[in-house]
Amino acid sequence: MSLNHSNKVDTNKYELEISVDKDTFEAAVAKAFKKNATRINVPGFRKGKAPRRMIEQYYGEGVFYEDAVNALYPVEYEAAVKEAGIEPVDQAEIEVQSVDKDGLKFKAKVTVKPEVEIGEYKGLKAVKKIYTVTDAEVEHELSHVRERNARIITVEDRPAQKGDITVIDFEGLLDGVAFEGGKAEKQDLELGSGSFIPGFEEQIEGHNVGDEFEINVTFPEKYQSEQLAGKSVVFKIKIHEIKTREMPELDDEFAKDVSEFDTLEEYKNDIKKHIQESKDHKSTNDVDDTLINQVINGMKVEVPEVMFEHSVDNMVNDFDYRLQMQGMDVKTYLQYTGMEMEAFRKTFREQAERQVKIRLALEKIAEVENFEVTAEDLDAEFKKIAEHYKVEVDKIKTAVKEEDIKKDIRVNKAVDFIHSEAVITEEEAKEETNEHEHEHEDDK
Numbered sequence: 001m002s003l004n005h006s007n008k009v010d011t012n013k014y015e016l017e018i019s020v021d022k023d024t025f026e027a028a029v030a031k032a033f034k035k036n037a038t039r040i041n042v043p044g045f046r047k048g049k050a051p052r053r054m055i056e057q058y059y060g061e062g063v064f065y066e067d068a069v070n071a072l073y074p075v076e077y078e079a080a081v082k083e084a085g086i087e088p089v090d091q092a093e094i095e096v097q098s099v100d101k102d103g104l105k106f107k108a109k110v111t112v113k114p115e116v117e118i119g120e121y122k123g124l125k126a127v128k129k130i131y132t133v134t135d136a137e138v139e140h141e142l143s144h145v146r147e148r149n150a151r152i153i154t155v156e157d158r159p160a161q162k163g164d165i166t167v168i169d170f171e172g173l174l175d176g177v178a179f180e181g182g183k184a185e186k187q188d189l190e191l192g193s194g195s196f197i198p199g200f201e202e203q204i205e206g207h208n209v210g211d212e213f214e215i216n217v218t219f220p221e222k223y224q225s226e227q228l229a230g231k232s233v234v235f236k237i238k239i240h241e242i243k244t245r246e247m248p249e250l251d252d253e254f255a256k257d258v259s260e261f262d263t264l265e266e267y268k269n270d271i272k273k274h275i276q277e278s279k280d281h282k283s284t285n286d287v288d289d290t291l292i293n294q295v296i297n298g299m300k301v302e303v304p305e306v307m308f309e310h311s312v313d314n315m316v317n318d319f320d321y322r323l324q325m326q327g328m329d330v331k332t333y334l335q336y337t338g339m340e341m342e343a344f345r346k347t348f349r350e351q352a353e354r355q356v357k358i359r360l361a362l363e364k365i366a367e368v369e370n371f372e373v374t375a376e377d378l379d380a381e382f383k384k385i386a387e388h389y390k391v392e393v394d395k396i397k398t399a400v401k402e403e404d405i406k407k408d409i410r411v412n413k414a415v416d417f418i419h420s421e422a423v424i425t426e427e428e429a430k431e432e433t434n435e436h437e438h439e440h441e442d443d444k
Contacts, residue, residue, distance in 0.1 A: 119298025311352035
């Protein structure tokens, strides 16, 4: 390979002129002949037995050129990129200038990673919030654990009340006529959950197993079905079963059942410890976000559009992967939500732009500070990734390029460096409330 010329033709655009010598090109042509000869027919020869000279005479001298060019291009292009000292961020536009027995010449126009002018990243200021775990937060977490370990028991000696799970039949009538989607049999409904339209669940309360009755409700004005929006309807109801959750007692036995601890007090202390760790982690992340925002606001860079689009691609693919873990995919999700892919991609745009800028800034800092990556750093990062994806380390090493991992490590070192060089003051955080009210609507 010979890189004849490397020229910056526009902002973040380079054009490489690359030539491949006669001997290298001939070796690629010979390899293409060996690969394809068995499939070629030439009159007077058995299929696959014609010599290369006869095939080229019959089909033309350049019969194997295309395969040779396709085989050579990736290797020659990569070598030229390395020699030019540029970092492409997208596929190159290739233009073959000449190809014959004397060799190959082609141009490659490529978008490259932009030049970054970094501003201040040492001595930045931030306020770190110091959080304290309250007894109420521990009790709140305990209540969730109790709910997860509650027994569902059947109720037969009283009417349904808020918090009960009822098993009902229902049929909705608009002006005496049943409407689509308004009927179900033996449907579970937790009273007070807000799963159905306002007024529905409240009117189930006070009724007993076996009761058959009617309720009157009005659909919201902005309901998804135009036929039902704002309309008053009648639902015929039958209660088959009433169930409730029986909460376990908060005692030492409960702690033994749900944890590794022998006493409730030990279990509470462990919950408090984990909540504190989570708060501390959030506090540190908030500081880092504040510092990094200052860095990206102070840098100068013209980011190629394709880098933002690739970042959005990665986010969409990650969203799709997480959906697949739940038995769905993006295509199905968009059908359910009625959203077009273009609009869906726009929801990631702001986050994607920020991530690209953060990455560029941190890579520049890592370059300026000349951070090195040790073998121990590499092993630790591979192990971390393997644990995240729950696969063996060797599989990660096969699937991911070591150089890409090194870049990630340098970026993480840059974050740590910015933090260590910052002027951080501490401030007691105000107490937060966990009480939020949510209203839900359903298509019932």
